[in-house]
Amino acid sequence: MKRWFRRRPSDLELREELESHLAMRAEHDGGDASAARRRFGNVLQTHEAMRRVWIAAFWETLAQDAASTWRSWRRHPAFALTAILVLSLGLGVSTALFSALDRILFRSLPYPHADRLVSVGVPGPGSIGASISEAAYLDLWRPAPPPFESATTLLNSGKACDVTEEPPERLSCALVEANLLSVLDRAVAAGRDFSAEDDRPGAPVVALIRHSLSIRRFGADLNAIGQTLNLDGHPVLIVGVLSPHFEMPEGNADVLLPARLRAPDTGRLLMLIARLKPGVTFTQAESAIQPAMSAWYVTRHFAPAFAKTGELQVRSLLDRQLGDAPRAAWFLLGAVGTFLLIACVNVTNLMLARHTARQREFAVRASLGAGKGRLARLAITESVLLAAAAGGLGLIVASTLLKVFVAMAPASIPRIAQASLDPRVLVVASALAVMSGLLIGVWPAMAVLRTDVLHGSRATVAVRPRLRFMLVTAQIALTVAMLGGASLLLRSLWNLVGVPLGFASAHVTTLSATLSDARYHTPEQQLAFQEDLLNRVSHMPGAVAAAATSASPPIGISMIMGAIDVENQPSNSGRLGKATRLRLVTPQYFETFQIPLTSGRAFSEADRRSSESPAILTESAAQVIFPGERAIGQRIRPTEPNEPWHEVVGIVKDIHNSGVTQEPQPEIYFLRGRPSAAAARAERGAARFVNLAVRTTVSPDTAVTFLRQAAAELDPQLPVSIRTIEQQVNRLTERPRFIAFLIAAFAGFALVLAATGLYGVASFLVTGRTRDIGVRMALGATPRRIAARVLAEAGSWIAGGAVLGTLLAWTSRRVLAAQLFGITMNDSTSWLGTFAILSVVLVISVLRPAARAARVDPLIALREE
Amino acid sequence: MVAVNRPENPQAALELLILKTLASGPSHGFGIALRIDQTSSGLLRVEEGSLYPALHRCHKAGFVDAEWQITANGRRARVYRLTKDGRKRLKDIERSWAALNEGVRKVLGWT
Numbered sequence: 001m002k003r004w005f006r007r008r009p010s011d012l013e014l015r016e017e018l019e020s021h022l023a024m025r026a027e028h029d030g031g032d033a034s035a036a037r038r039r040f041g042n043v044l045q046t047h048e049a050m051r052r053v054w055i056a057a058f059w060e061t062l063a064q065d066a067a068s069t070w071r072s073w074r075r076h077p078a079f080a081l082t083a084i085l086v087l088s089l090g091l092g093v094s095t096a097l098f099s100a101l102d103r104i105l106f107r108s109l110p111y112p113h114a115d116r117l118v119s120v121g122v123p124g125p126g127s128i129g130a131s132i133s134e135a136a137y138l139d140l141w142r143p144a145p146p147p148f149e150s151a152t153t154l155l156n157s158g159k160a161c162d163v164t165e166e167p168p169e170r171l172s173c174a175l176v177e178a179n180l181l182s183v184l185d186r187a188v189a190a191g192r193d194f195s196a197e198d199d200r201p202g203a204p205v206v207a208l209i210r211h212s213l214s215i216r217r218f219g220a221d222l223n224a225i226g227q228t229l230n231l232d233g234h235p236v237l238i239v240g241v242l243s244p245h246f247e248m249p250e251g252n253a254d255v256l257l258p259a260r261l262r263a264p265d266t267g268r269l270l271m272l273i274a275r276l277k278p279g280v281t282f283t284q285a286e287s288a289i290q291p292a293m294s295a296w297y298v299t300r301h302f303a304p305a306f307a308k309t310g311e312l313q314v315r316s317l318l319d320r321q322l323g324d325a326p327r328a329a330w331f332l333l334g335a336v337g338t339f340l341l342i343a344c345v346n347v348t349n350l351m352l353a354r355h356t357a358r359q360r361e362f363a364v365r366a367s368l369g370a371g372k373g374r375l376a377r378l379a380i381t382e383s384v385l386l387a388a389a390a391g392g393l394g395l396i397v398a399s400t401l402l403k404v405f406v407a408m409a410p411a412s413i414p415r416i417a418q419a420s421l422d423p424r425v426l427v428v429a430s431a432l433a434v435m436s437g438l439l440i441g442v443w444p445a446m447a448v449l450r451t452d453v454l455h456g457s458r459a460t461v462a463v464r465p466r467l468r469f470m471l472v473t474a475q476i477a478l479t480v481a482m483l484g485g486a487s488l489l490l491r492s493l494w495n496l497v498g499v500p501l502g503f504a505s506a507h508v509t510t511l512s513a514t515l516s517d518a519r520y521h522t523p524e525q526q527l528a529f530q531e532d533l534l535n536r537v538s539h540m541p542g543a544v545a546a547a548a549t550s551a552s553p554p555i556g557i558s559m560i561m562g563a564i565d566v567e568n569q570p571s572n573s574g575r576l577g578k579a580t581r582l583r584l585v586t587p588q589y590f591e592t593f594q595i596p597l598t599s600g601r602a603f604s605e606a607d608r609r610s611s612e613s614p615a616i617l618t619e620s621a622a623q624v625i626f627p628g629e630r631a632i633g634q635r636i637r638p639t640e641p642n643e644p645w646h647e648v649v650g651i652v653k654d655i656h657n658s659g660v661t662q663e664p665q666p667e668i669y670f671l672r673g674r675p676s677a678a679a680a681r682a683e684r685g686a687a688r689f690v691n692l693a694v695r696t697t698v699s700p701d702t703a704v705t706f707l708r709q710a711a712a713e714l715d716p717q718l719p720v721s722i723r724t725i726e727q728q729v730n731r732l733t734e735r736p737r738f739i740a741f742l743i744a745a746f747a748g749f750a751l752v753l754a755a756t757g758l759y760g761v762a763s764f765l766v767t768g769r770t771r772d773i774g775v776r777m778a779l780g781a782t783p784r785r786i787a788a789r790v791l792a793e794a795g796s797w798i799a800g801g802a803v804l805g806t807l808l809a810w811t812s813r814r815v816l817a818a819q820l821f822g823i824t825m826n827d828s829t830s831w832l833g834t835f836a837i838l839s840v841v842l843v844i845s846v847l848r849p850a851a852r853a854a855r856v857d858p859l860i861a862l863r864e865e
Numbered sequence: 866m867v868a869v870n871r872p873e874n875p876q877a878a879l880e881l882l883i884l885k886t887l888a889s890g891p892s893h894g895f896g897i898a899l900r901i902d903q904t905s906s907g908l909l910r911v912e913e914g915s916l917y918p919a920l921h922r923c924h925k926a927g928f929v930d931a932e933w934q935i936t937a938n939g940r941r942a943r944v945y946r947l948t949k950d951g952r953k954r955l956k957d958i959e960r961s962w963a964a965l966n967e968g969v970r971k972v973l974g975w976t
Contacts, residue, residue, distance in 0.1 A: 009921075013943070016943075017942075020943070021895045021913070024893075024895040024936075024938075024942070025895060025913075028899070039913070041912070041914035043914075045914065046913075046914045046915075046917055046918065049914075049915075049917075049918040050917050052918075053918050054921065054925060366957075373926075
């Protein structure tokens, strides 16, 4: 250790040492000082040479080592290229994935003291966030109860709205409470924030707009203030512009409008965002508000069953945004880390192999005066240069991959679209490169330290395969874990895709569009358009059945109701044990999607002309609203003022309406398109959302073309999106597909790396033992036995790796299990498949070295002696 | 095998001489030069200008330690002492020099 801290002598000391030498020489020779000086030579030059020993050495040797490394790479380009490519792949994939997931895992919300911002509400099913009913909010949260500092709500976080002046464009408008910005603690960039006055019914409609919109339409944010914007035919006064960096807590709205919450008694659901007082935990906050909520359920005559499921939950706003994405993200990050580790181990093995080949060179260097420290430095310089080159190349790999990820990633992975190679990611990428440089340099450097100075007449290459075999085993173990994970995920994806959704998706094509209020002023006009289109579509060639609906399965968000009334029962009796979906459909809906009717009847065309409003319940809705009772014949209505009663006429099977892995949610169907004004109002503003579905006997392509044409004939300006239901069903399994794809790709690469690693070590083993094999053969061993010995040895390491890898997978079972569906960690098919693939590939990789061992000619091998 | 045509070789030779001299006891630079002169019976004369950089290289590599001391003549001098690493190093180079020596003798047909 001492040598690392050896003090560098000062210039003064160097001079004094030389002076002392000269004085001693003069004294010894009896001559004078100038004679001693003459004999010595150039004192200044010597002084300089001594100085250089201490100072310039570091950079000089670094440059020398770098040059020597470069020369050796040029001489062995295959090694250098392989090592750099493998490592850059590992680094590139890690960097890309890190930058894709960074925003999910490590960034906080862009609001001051965001840790105190929470989402409060009754958890929604599936992907739907927690919400609170408008009535409960107005009763209990004005003002925000302790321990909350403040609270605000969003009625919706962005719906399509149209600018009805030149130039027209479609925007996203959110309805929010006036205090949204102040609760989030953000200021407007220009103009003013909403005031409490703006939120009052009857006040002039004012808006806050996004910065990009103000630039686009008015050139500058200040220009926008005081302008009016015609939204859906209504003039709206722009009072403020949001800052360019402002992010909505949910959605991506261009325009914020005051929500103007109504007096209680509505079933509308709100997203509630609150700010906790400092130092209050979520649990404390939850237990503090629970009594008031329970009491409210009692005063509102909610059934105890509802009060139980209707408990408010307090979670961080970030959690609400991200959902369960962090779990998947950590899983992927762990997988990519393993992959990088495998790449590093592989390169280490390559370096060790090369080190063995270079032992003579090192020995010569050592004989010629290179210290061991110097040689170890050479090895580390090489690995660091390797990592630097790989890191550079890795960035190119990363930026390419990132584009692929962003394009491939499911929309349900939040914020992934914003991922980029920003400075933060670059820092992480450099850190990864340096770390892997050190990781791959450690073993070669240690091997160098063991180098012996050459002596005697013969160069002996020490065969020290233990370390390399350990590394290969480690690599196989990591690969097994990865491969096992990949096969489990693929099997689980298979299960996921096989889940019956409750409706037939083949041969169904959908058209969706949003009508602008400006061109279709009233709900009646909107419904009339839909009727026209439906009429055309149901008469298209090959059409079997067609329907219009407020939301098309499987992912269309249908309305979610908080409460429902039953005739002759007290209002708000809480007949809904859980949130229920409401879908408005035309009569042929059940036929189009082939949803089976279990009792009663489906809607008929006659129903649309009748003054009576019918309703159909799913089996689970019937069970929730009328447990143990006969549902058909009963009358229900959503808890809203002026709602008509709907008579239950039929019961249908449930469908998977909130994702594949989620239990089906209770659903109520009302009839869409009854031509009365009251019925149109009953569409609750949903009449503008066009969702047409048609079941055809013709090919989907023909259906798509026809639908596009039919819509264009009616309204050439209307933007429509046309997709087959199968495409939409696939979107449900986007995330598992994405994860399974990535892990399978990692596992495939890892397997290739493990195979090359094993091949390298086996070849090395055979080369190192040529003499040994020659002797055995001379003594009568058959080539077959020699080959078998090599295979058996490799086999033992494969088996060791397989056992270790299985254990490794077992330790990460909890993370993995969260990503599985329909199978467990112990799924024997997956593991058998893993071991089969592994053994086949790895055994193939050692066949060549084994064959070479069998071909050793004892005469030649022994003559080399 | 020892490479003979490398420029490093003269340095290695000097290093060997320095370490060998110090093996018989600590000494300052002048003492080392003097002793090499004497023990080689005047056959080898150390270039004093290269002796000191070589000494410092050995020092930096940890083969020798250095310390300022007062000599018998009452003069301040930097005295070098062989370290454990230096002893090991000496053995190594002695061996490779022996190999070189033997090789060269064989080539010259002196055996």
